[in-house]
Amino acid sequence: MSESENVGADVPPYRYTAATANEIEPRWQAYWAEHGTFRAPNPAGDLADPEHPRAGAPKLHVQDMFPYPSGSGLHVGHPLGYIGTDSYTRYKRMTGFNVLHPMGFDAFGLPAEQYAVQTGTHPRTTTEANVERYRQQLRRLGLAYDDRRTFSTTDPDYYRWTQWIFLQVFNSWFDRARRQARPIDELIAEFEAGTRPVPGGRVWSELSAVERRQVIDGYRLAYVSEAPVNWCPGLGTVLANEEVTPDGRSERGNFPVFQRSLKQWMMRITEYGDRLVDDLDALDWPEPVKLMQRNWIGRSRGAHVGFPLDGDDVVEVFTTRPDTLFGATYMVLAPEHDLVSTIVPAEWPAGVKDAWTGGHDTPEAAVAAYRAQAAAKTEEERTADAKVKTGVFTGAYATNPVNGARVPIFIADYVLAGYGTGAIMAVPGHDERDWDFAQTFDLPIVRTISTPEGHEGVWTGDGVAVNSEFLDGKNVVDAKAAMISWLEERGHGKGATTYRLRDWLFSRQRYWGEPFPIVYDETGLPIALPESMLPVELPDVDDFSPRTFDPDDADSEPETPLSRKKDWVEVVLDLGDGPRTYTRETNTMPQWAGSCWYELRYLDPRNDKRLVDPENEAYWMGPRGEGDPGGVDLYVGGVEHAVLHLLYARFWHKVLFDLGHVSSFEPFRKLYNQGYIQAYAFRDARGFAVPADEVVERDGKWFHGDDEVTREYGKMGKSLKNVVTPDEMAERYGADTFRVYEMAMGPLDVSRPWDTRAVVGSQRFLQRAWRLVVDEETGANRVTDEPLDPKTRRVLHRVIDGVRGDMEELRFNTAIAKLIELTNTLTPRSTVSREAVEPLVLMMSPFAPHVAEELWGKLGHEGSLAYADFPVADPAQLVAESVTYPVQVNGKVRGRVEVAPDTAEDAVRAAALEAVAETLGGREPRKVIVVKGKLVSVVV
RNA sequence: GGGGAUGUGGCGGAAUGGCAGACGCGCACGGUUCAGGUCCGUGUGUCCGAAAGGACGUGGGGGUUCAACUCCCCCCAUCCCCA
The missing domain is CATH 3.90.740.10 (Valyl/Leucyl/Isoleucyl-tRNA synthetase, editing domain)
Structure with missing residues (x-):
């Protein structure tokens, strides 16, 4: 990149430039890492820390929908929500909350497997490299995660618990009378005691052992079913409904899909249909998402x-x-x-x-x-x-x-x-x-x-x-x-x-997923492995792809990658009645499995005895009172997960709740859908995409060199040649500028186009703020201890008050606008008062944390401002010195009056009528309306 | 076909019943500079006007109200979800 923004011959030596940012930013990132600045203390266990400044403080659990680390890395659209939650949590931390803001990776899934099939590279190798790249990209943006609470769904320490939850689901049944899941042993006890009739009217004691197992298996929340599924011979796998196009072909590869009865794992989500609908009422979610869930369940x-x-x-x-x-x-x-x-x-x-x-x-x-x-x-x-x-x-x-x-x-x-x-x-x-x-x-x-x-x-x-x-x-x-x-x-x-909702097809004929903790004996009925045998680790294989068939061969049978590994499939185990040979389940779980419960693992990521310690779960996610669902306080992600991920995660959470493993009955109390950053793409006369950053606009048309090109609006993507990466932005402007730009460009929940040209505005803001503290020629500190003049002081407090309100409501764009106003108010002053600059630096810090930390140091403070108190407005300063009332006559502003803020209504009315006397021209007002503090409206 | 969302300057957006266009980009002019860039300042919805000022203006049409971007009804366009 031959950027020349800062290369000018006479840039003052101490100006805030990209070079400054690129010196400051890694230094503060290292400081935070070294000091564990963003570690949040648990009430119990190995992450407890009674000495922590926020130990015992009110808690806030904020989470992003974690990413699938793809091979192409992040573009500027991906971190929008992450920067939003980071700004929000940095703010809340400064207002006294113990903030949990973690990040992990959803790393099982098809792309790594397909890449493995093509290249022979093990999916784990690709996945780990991608995760590492994502971590570096996120670190470079200064995102304040608790570094101890991170994992990939592919870590055996993690998927051990995914398998454990599967066993909980497998070992439970839904009691319709109580509308909840109960341990399967309680069902067996009822059959044995004769308090529950056995299906088919038979007597429990007269059933054979196999018959009993069949009866029990018919009740389990996870069960093997010979059910109609979408079989795609061309891909060699069964597909979920949502992976099939409306014309009956596979979304990926466009192969024919056939309805076939095949033996597959299912989860009895339909039993939770009522609760999944009813409990939506308890959630602070966008109404459109609730509606989509209701429609999907279709009660x-x-x-x-x-x-x-x-x-x-x-x-x-x-x-x-x-x-x-x-x-x-x-x-x-x-x-x-x-x-x-x-x-x-x-x-x-x-x-x-x-x-x-x-x-x-x-x-x-x-x-x-x-x-x-x-x-x-x-x-x-x-x-x-x-x-x-x-x-x-x-x-x-x-x-x-x-x-x-x-x-x-x-x-x-x-x-x-x-x-x-x-x-x-x-x-x-x-x-x-x-x-x-x-x-x-x-x-x-x-x-x-x-x-x-x-x-x-x-x-x-x-x-x-x-x-x-x-x-x-x-x-x-x-x-x-x-x-x-x-x-x-x-x-x-x-x-x-x-219900329109169907039971959840839970098995896939793929390699790169969680193995089931299930074996079969000679009866062909499933047997759960005991907890002590977890995790069932995914074995290495030579060939990662399922066997594929003639795409039109509807009668072909799936053959999974794991089934070919005979020495793994055939296993001798002692499950309580001596060593015997069993056959392992060779399907793997769908990609949803790992993301169905990750919000819980952040709470207690290193616990190897339990999924999550109950005390930690109750602290971070427990209900706040009768009827409160509990759950993550704020969950931010794209609306594309409105149905499937959020429905599956709610289902698992409710099973765990029924079985007593968690105290919250919903996983996500509040949901927020961030918008997407989109981009323009340009195509030449042949329809080929040309690099978007080489296109120039002339007279309302777009040109690539001398060729006119057409513009379209949509996603960022490699094939559209319009990708802009956060690394690129960090290098050209600094991560702080990039963060401020993303937060300033519009409301978080609205999609909007990326415009690299406009980023410079955010850089100028930081530059002006920097200049308030640092003399650009000498590097000397310009800040004085002189008190502010009363007018500027009122501006300051009005901004503080407004920024707080905006931050609470996630209105970052207007918060930044107010900070710019404050900066612009201070800029022309020859002396800069600490009374204004310190609050400004603190208020900037959620958006531009590195430069704020640096300025905080220059203002004479030791260490990080991460736990400093966010400024509080003085109510006395919020009262205006005088109020100007516009005076409308028949809806048009015809004059103004300036009066003291506490002027009585009658006096305002009299002054207003006088101000528009000329317009009235002697006409008698029919009606005069005085809106206190706003305006006066005269009707004639 | 059904449901949902959105629609404001050249662009991103602000204002949720009370002065439409905060803040930023872009653009124009001025200062700084040999110059370009940077930075600083001023201006920038449209039309009429030298200006003062006036008229019009939030996708289109209607309504409620002293007052509507904001609330209600109809229509149009775009996007999303479901079929």
Whole structure:
């Protein structure tokens, strides 16, 4: 880089420049490290320190969403949130809090594994190098972490506890009566005592040992399931739903994905659906994130309703709108529904409409043809909002239980077998898809909800029940409740709650993840390893990739990297009944596992006896009173984790809470989503990205050399050639300038474009502040002990007051604006008073800690200012000497009056009227409004 | 298709019912300098005006109010989530 910002021939020798910053910054970083400045004392254990200045002080636990250390390092967008939390925690530390602000690394995951596959380098090697690089980059920014509380999720000391939590989940079951997880041993005890009926109505003592294990395994919160999963032969692995694109292909590699039943580990997160929804109310989270979680869980209250068939069979449907039952004029089964083949009659009933038969001579032929057609479509194609609905009549009828009406049964592909019961009651008057279907097949439409005057077509809005006998006149909520009790009394149905949330697919056919602490015996049933055998370390292998197949070979079977390591898979263990041979689980955990509980490990990172000491957990994360969820006081990260990470972490935390391992029932009390720093990218005529820092603007157009280029706005990325790194900024301007710029450029929660040109503004601010203390020509201290003049003193205290308010609310941009104002007020003075400069330096320090420490030293203080008291405004100084009231006449400012702050309203009114007498021109004011301290409004 | 968010000078943004544009970038002019850069100072929403001053102005339209960027209704655009 040939930067010339500071190379000018006559830059004063003691000016604050990039060179100054690059001398000061590493020196203070070394000082902090050497003195353990940012270590936070625990109440108990090896990190306790009764001598610490904040021992026993009120605590504050602030955390960032930890990064995945990628191979390309940080760009300037990554540390935005980290600088925000660092500024906030430095401030809170100076106001007396014992602040915990740690950082770790989420280091299992695909990129390291893929790199390993390509190069043969062990993922651990790559990962450790990346983590080291991240650490250096973060250190260079002066981020004040407790250096003792850091780890990677790939450390065996860490994933030992990830495995331990898995065992807690595996060894527990969900007691629906108590709505909580309980140890599996208590379930076994209940079966043994006969206080809980054994599923299938059998007697516990008569079951074989294997049968008993099967029963128990059916209750565990972590269980092996033969369940439909997304199998991707081209990648050789099973994918989570969110890793599959809407058109049924893998997000990575774009290979076909097939729905296959495979044996996989699942976690019973659905049991926590209610609590995951209900407890959102206790959290201080952005409403949009809460809403996304509610939608993801998708709780809906409704009813199961039985529609009797002509024989003994009943078609079960689930509906969220039992209040519309009187409008159910037909039924639709999924083409794959089990009942379809049994209800189809030999011949079409008399008077069947032509449109219903699909042109086939018999119901059987029609159904067979339609089934074949539906099977060829993907789920996505089937649920897409096709304007024209397809389907065919089965020839059979059912009875609507509320009014005895005979309703025809169709099959149609807009009903999915895997969702709900695979059958619906169709209410065409109030459901769009049912309406479209009824239009296509000429089916009757009965309105059961009042519709606005003159409305034609389907009505999905609110209203009161009509045409519904005993429900008429009720609103939707009351009508639902009334219908559910009516159904329950007569045995036609039952109220129920369903969830969109599915159980969590917890195994992956990959190498670079946590091994399961599970072995299998000859029965093929899983056995938990005892705690004493943890961690189950990830063994070295020669080939890190899962076996891949012809991308279209749906019938291929997964083969995991670990399964090829026979001497690891086959293991002789003594699990209590002598040495026997077992087979290890060869799947690994998904990347989410390590990030599901890391907030807890920071509290007690070196504890090898427990996950976290209860005293430390209660101190840092415990609830503050009845109904308080506890948890991290402030958790900052991107909104992209709104659902999955935050849902999984809440789930694990609740299991740990139920089992008594933590006292908080939520992991993150307050969530804050920082915005993203985005960037412009430029492309030449061929569409290739050109280096953004070589593009110049001329007359509103952009040029790369002589070639005009087009501009686009988006992410920073290597391929877009628009990456700016924090190291680059630290070198050119200093880390303090970079930090101030990132915090000053806008509110923390809003995305905005990076603009390197504008960074210089932050450097000038620091330069001016520096110049207040240091004579640029001689290096001498300019600060005097003269008292401030009264006017400047009031400015100072107004700034102190404003900055405190802004800091508390994370409004760093306006806090910095106020500090600049104060600096600019002091700059023209020939003498600089300590009374103003010391508070300025202290208030700057959360944003520009290195330069603030340096100036603090120059002001004659020993050591670090990290624990100095943040300035407090004197209320007496906040009262203005006089108040200027703008005077509005009919909403336009026509004059001003200056009066003493405590002037009575009548006097203000009189003065104001006099000030605008000319404008009024003798007209009598209709109304005069005096807003104390703000303005006077006159209406004529 | 449903839900959510956002929309203010050339640019990032400030003001949450009370003087729209704090603070910064950029730009212009002046000082310093042989000069460029730096630094210091002044100015900078648009239109009319030499100025004083005036009119207009927060995506568009309507409403509530003495007073609306801010609250309510409709519309438009962009982004995000879900389908």
